[in-house]
Amino acid sequence: MITSVKNEKVKQWKKLHKRRERTQAGAFLVEGFHLVEEAVNSNWTVREVIIQEDVEQPSWTDSYPVVIVSENVMAHITQTTTPQGIIAVIESCEQTKRSGNHLLLIDSIQDPGNLGTIIRTADAAGMDGILLGDGTVDLYNDKVIRSTQGSIFHIPIFHANLEEVLSDLKEEGFSIWATALENASNYNDITPEGKVAIILGNEGAGVQAELIKQADRSVKIPIYGQAESLNVSIAAGILMYHLKR
Incomplete structure (x- = not known):
């Protein structure tokens, strides 16, 4: 479990709050159970799931790399006022083929x-x-x-x-x-x-x-x-x- 906000992984997650860093990393953060599950059920690539230590881990997370963090680390990387204790790192997906009317x-x-x-x-x-x-x-x-x-x-x-x-x-x-x-x-x-x-x-x-x-x-x-x-x-x-x- 990661408990320090000075951990290198935490620093990398925090950087994804900035557009330039997201572009460079080719990834972005998604917060909350609903949005994370929407990402999981899509064809987008989930790099890893970040879960707070006291939050129950959904069964579907078995298919992905999971990192457990302390409450203070989650508070450090979240951008919501009432975090649900789950964040996913998603790969940016640049669409290339247009269709439809x-x-x-x-x-x-x-x-x-x-x-x-x-x-x-x-x-x-x-x-x-x-x-x-x-x-x-x-x-x-x-x-x-x-x-x-x-x-x-x-x-x-x-x-x-x-x-x-x-x-x-x-x-x-x-x-x-x-x-x-x-x-x-x-x-x-x-x-x-x-x-x-x-x-x-x-x-x-x-x-x-x-x-x-x-x-x-x-x-x-x-x-x-x-x-x-x-x-x-x-x-x-x-x-x-x-x-x-």
């Missing part, structure tokens, strides 16, 4: 809670994949992972240069919808047909002008009350479910 393109969304909620909703709506553009918050940020509630392990997620990928999508027959306010059609006036890719933009700046120019149409969600705008994750949910009508 409904895609979501993320343009520089910065809030981890927003990205996580969008991923969870895209999973629920049956989207075929999500493409993360440059400037988007790290997929393996702990708040992103928690907000997905395990959906990060269910839906294909890619990193891409959106300007470049739009040309490819058009050649594949996709209609590109960019969310915008100016010169945009109400989404509910449009009947989705065939392949559709929706671009969602940064919380403050929206979709980049260059991407809007490449889109086949701009769409907006009408606001009937006093609110200035909709949260991007709510807008994403409305548009994704519209595709499934």
